[in-house]
Amino acid sequence: MQVTLTVNGEELTREIEPRLLLVHFLRDTLELTGTHWGCDTSNCGACVVLMDGMPVKSCTVLAAMAGGHEIRTIESMEQDVARHVNELRRAHDRLPLGIDRTLSRVAREYACALARRGTLSHEGPSRQSVGDQVKAAGKPFRMVGENLAWNQNAQNPASSAVNGCMQSPGHRENILQAGFSETGIGICRRGSAYYFTQVFLRPA
Numbered sequence: 001m002q003v004t005l006t007v008n009g010e011e012l013t014r015e016i017e018p019r020l021l022l023v024h025f026l027r028d029t030l031e032l033t034g035t036h037w038g039c040d041t042s043n044c045g046a047c048v049v050l051m052d053g054m055p056v057k058s059c060t061v062l063a064a065m066a067g068g069h070e071i072r073t074i075e076s077m078e079q080d081v082a083r084h085v086n087e088l089r090r091a092h093d094r095l096p097l098g099i100d101r102t103l104s105r106v107a108r109e110y111a112c113a114l115a116r117r118g119t120l121s122h123e124g125p126s127r128q129s130v131g132d133q134v135k136a137a138g139k140p141f142r143m144v145g146e147n148l149a150w151n152q153n154a155q156n157p158a159s160s161a162v163n164g165c166m167q168s169p170g171h172r173e174n175i176l177q178a179g180f181s182e183t184g185i186g187i188c189r190r191g192s193a194y195y196f197t198q199v200f201l202r203p204a
């Protein structure tokens with residue numbers, strides 16, 4: 001059967017199996033892997049997406065049922081963070097940051113590590129520094145920075161995270177640092193909480 005729906009602002013049509021779950025459609029068909037499949041009991045909330053603005057567990061919804069609806073995933077929220085940060089940079093006469101896929105991968109992995117730990121920390125028992133991670137991912141750099149944030153039950157989690165960072169001198173400095181030119185953003189959900197990681201880079 002065919003399904004037509006809007007995902008992160010783009011209308012698309014795909015051929016699907018009638019019993020395909022929305023979580024698998026997003027992850028496997030559209031490769032939007034920011035939506036996680038974290039349990040078999042519909043309890044963990046890792047799979048939550050917005051359907052017409054309302055949170056739904058995508059492991060409980062058939063992709064066919066999403067036809068005609070608008071879906072927003074974690075990737076859309078990451079784009080919102082990038083847009084908001086670049087608006088702030090423009091307002092302060094800074095050049096916008098370009099999104100780098102490698103930095104986004106590093107940021108997503110760390111955001112999900114934070115979500116699993118349920119705590120914010122730039123360092124952990126088994127964690128390399130952000131610089132070590134970026135180097136290990138094959139990105140040489142002259143300068144690197146990292147902002148972490150989390151929030152729960154925020155009406156707009158992406159804006160809340162960026163606004164919160166602007167209240168903290170160190171995080172604000174990263175957002176407005178003229179030397180940075182690239183960024184990667186990762187968001188991971190645990191229960192009703194969102195964990196954010198943004199990596200900033202000046203390439204070598």
Ligand code: FES
Nearest residue numbers: 038042044045059
């Ligand atoms: S995968 Fe756990 S609630 Fe959906």
